[in-house]
Amino acid sequence: MSNIPVDVKYAKTHEWARINEDGTVTVGISDNAQDQLGDMVYIEVPGVGQTVTAEEACAVIESVKAASDVYAPIGGEIVEVNDSLTDTPETVNQDAYGEGWIFRLQPADKSEMDDLMDADAYEEFLESEAH
Amino acid sequence: MPFIPHTESDVRDMLDAIGVRSVEDLFDEIPAGLRMGKLTGVPEGLNEQGITRLMMERAEADGRPLCFMGAGAYEHHIPAAVWELTTRGEFYTAYTPYQAEASQGTLQLLYEFQTMMAGLTGMDVSNASLYDGASGLAEAVLMAVRGNRTSKSHRILMPVTVHPEYRQTAHTIVNNQDIELVEVPYNSGGGHISLDSLRPFEGEDIAALVIQQPNFFGILEDVDALTEWAHRQGALVIGVVNPTSLALLTPPGEWGEAGADIACGEGQPLGVPMMAGGPYFGFICCKQALVRQLPGRICGRTIDRDERVGYTLTLQAREQHIRRSKATSNICTNQGLLVTAATIYMSLLGADGLKRVAQACHANTRKLVAALTASECVEPVFNRPYFHEAVLRFSLPLDTIMRPLHAHKLLPGYALSNDYPELGDALLVCATETRTDGDIETYASHLSRIIASQTAAGCPVKPKMA
Numbered sequence: 001m002s003n004i005p006v007d008v009k010y011a012k013t014h015e016w017a018r019i020n021e022d023g024t025v026t027v028g029i030s031d032n033a034q035d036q037l038g039d040m041v042y043i044e045v046p047g048v049g050q051t052v053t054a055e056e057a058c059a060v061i062e063s064v065k066a067a068s069d070v071y072a073p074i075g076g077e078i079v080e081v082n083d084s085l086t087d088t089p090e091t092v093n094q095d096a097y098g099e100g101w102i103f104r105l106q107p108a109d110k111s112e113m114d115d116l117m118d119a120d121a122y123e124e125f126l127e128s129e130a131h
Numbered sequence: 132m133p134f135i136p137h138t139e140s141d142v143r144d145m146l147d148a149i150g151v152r153s154v155e156d157l158f159d160e161i162p163a164g165l166r167m168g169k170l171t172g173v174p175e176g177l178n179e180q181g182i183t184r185l186m187m188e189r190a191e192a193d194g195r196p197l198c199f200m201g202a203g204a205y206e207h208h209i210p211a212a213v214w215e216l217t218t219r220g221e222f223y224t225a226y227t228p229y230q231a232e233a234s235q236g237t238l239q240l241l242y243e244f245q246t247m248m249a250g251l252t253g254m255d256v257s258n259a260s261l262y263d264g265a266s267g268l269a270e271a272v273l274m275a276v277r278g279n280r281t282s283k284s285h286r287i288l289m290p291v292t293v294h295p296e297y298r299q300t301a302h303t304i305v306n307n308q309d310i311e312l313v314e315v316p317y318n319s320g321g322g323h324i325s326l327d328s329l330r331p332f333e334g335e336d337i338a339a340l341v342i343q344q345p346n347f348f349g350i351l352e353d354v355d356a357l358t359e360w361a362h363r364q365g366a367l368v369i370g371v372v373n374p375t376s377l378a379l380l381t382p383p384g385e386w387g388e389a390g391a392d393i394a395c396g397e398g399q400p401l402g403v404p405m406m407a408g409g410p411y412f413g414f415i416c417c418k419q420a421l422v423r424q425l426p427g428r429i430c431g432r433t434i435d436r437d438e439r440v441g442y443t444l445t446l447q448a449r450e451q452h453i454r455r456s457k458a459t460s461n462i463c464t465n466q467g468l469l470v471t472a473a474t475i476y477m478s479l480l481g482a483d484g485l486k487r488v489a490q491a492c493h494a495n496t497r498k499l500v501a502a503l504t505a506s507e508c509v510e511p512v513f514n515r516p517y518f519h520e521a522v523l524r525f526s527l528p529l530d531t532i533m534r535p536l537h538a539h540k541l542l543p544g545y546a547l548s549n550d551y552p553e554l555g556d557a558l559l560v561c562a563t564e565t566r567t568d569g570d571i572e573t574y575a576s577h578l579s580r581i582i583a584s585q586t587a588a589g590c591p592v593k594p595k596m597a
Binding site for chain 1: 448
């Protein structure tokens with residue numbers, strides 16, 4: 001049973017998004033996603049200053065099994081990326097919702113957060129995907 | 132293992148098993164209007180005796196002219212051991228295997244090749260080879276656009292002193308991918324790219340600057356100044372280099388303060404015969420920071436769980452069998468057999484041997500230029516240092532000289548009038564370590580006799596005097 005914290009929202013493509021006090025949004029991948037992908041070997045983070053739209057592929061995570069795109073859950077401008085993942089990609093496996101964050105963006109339209117799933121909806125989504 | 136075709140009775144058995152009368156019937160689905168029918172321009176097949184004779188006659192027609200031509204492919208002496216070993220079945224049969232069938236011996240060879248190329252170019256990493264120098268430049272351009280995070284422009288500065296065919300090939304490959312190759316003119320006195328030529332681009336958003344060293348004219352560019360300029364502009368530097376020359380010249384990894392970012396070029400000079408144009412191989416090397424943007428195969432060295440050293444293709448998530456359309460390139464192979472020859476060539480010569488080859492090429496080209504410019508009808512075009520090739524201008528129309536020289540079984544050089552019409556009757560001449568003093572004397576004496584007969588009183592051809 002994977003960890004699904006309630007303080008974040010979830011995209012169908014298994015990213016999580018957390019609104020911070022300053023209005024920016026931090027993004028990572030869910031515990032379910034890191035478990036499915038296996039041991040991380042490399043994270044290609046987006047560029048600071050890059051503008052993304054919702055559902056646009058903006059990062060790549062490479063595990064021993066596969067290389068997968070990470071999609072922006074909402075649109076905005078990237079203001080910070082987690083450079084430490086270059087040296088320790090395994091942080092995404094160990095602490096997917098904390099130190100394993102991938103990038104932080106300034107949202108273009110905060111209401112896009114409403115299109116994402118809450119913890120319960122994501123849990124149901126995972127169960128339906130499993131069958 | 133020979134080629135084992137089906138026998139007629141094999142074919143009959145298979146047709147009977149599926150209930151079909153003939154092999155032609157299997158193509159019934161193709162509408163009659165689209166079917167080729169007989170290939171009317173193609174003669175009947177020959178048997179082995181017939182084809183052997185035909186090929187020998189064709190080969191004789193080529194002749195073996197004395198070669199003073201370079202322009203991207205160079206005649207070098209290849210020690211006999213190189214192809215004796217390369218054509219051994221262990222290398223020759225599965226000459227460029229995929230991961231699943233690649234032996235540890237083959238992979239170790241690729242790793243050693245990569246190590247040698249990285250050392251020769253002064254870069255951190257090399258891949259296991261590309262098709263040729265021209266497509267290597269195209270790959271380097273694509274790589275620079277992907278790898279330059281600060282540039283958004285997709286504009287690449289491409290000096291006209293880069294090999295014309297490399298520029299055409301790069302254009303073909305990158306043109307439909309929203310990448311613009313911007314021409315940079317050369318200095319007419321030096322035949323090089325001066326900072327004056329780059330001034331119009333100062334302050335613009337440029338993804339990369341391409342520098343060929345030596346350039347197509349054989350001229351040495353100011354690689355340090357050009358590299359510094361590019362890096363100040365936030366552009367990456369792509370060095371297109373000749374591997375023999377690297378034994379003498381500063382390698383791309385040491386250009387300017389930080390070195391070039393990507394180095395590529397044609398590997399043919401390293402133990403690959405000229406073979407009427409191919410197959411050759413391209414090499415591409417880069418700084419560590421760009422390694423994940425490298426196209427093609429990369430071989431890595433690691434240890435297995437018993438701590439024995441092993442080799443494997445690595446960083447495969449760049450490649451299309453994993454990333455599909457997002458791969459760094461559509462290439463999914465390398466030039467394994469030629470890389471084998473090149474690695475054995477470099478091993479046999481060693482660093483010292485390669486340096487002596489380069490020194491001999493340089494010395495011989497200087498002798499050639501001196502011998503040919505002794506005639507008052509021949510002068511050097513550019514006034515800067517050159518390596519193993521030089522541009523000479525003739526005060527007579529070039530074809531009045533070329534045809535008689537060809538008749539004397541001599542390839543005098545590469546005529547530049549198609550690619551650089553502004554240079555007039557100009558010839559790119561080259562003398563590698565394979566040209567002796569006697570060869571140079573042969574060229575010079577034929578040339579002076581031809582010039583004398585053209586300029587003699589009463590000769591209907593009026594020469595243009597400089």
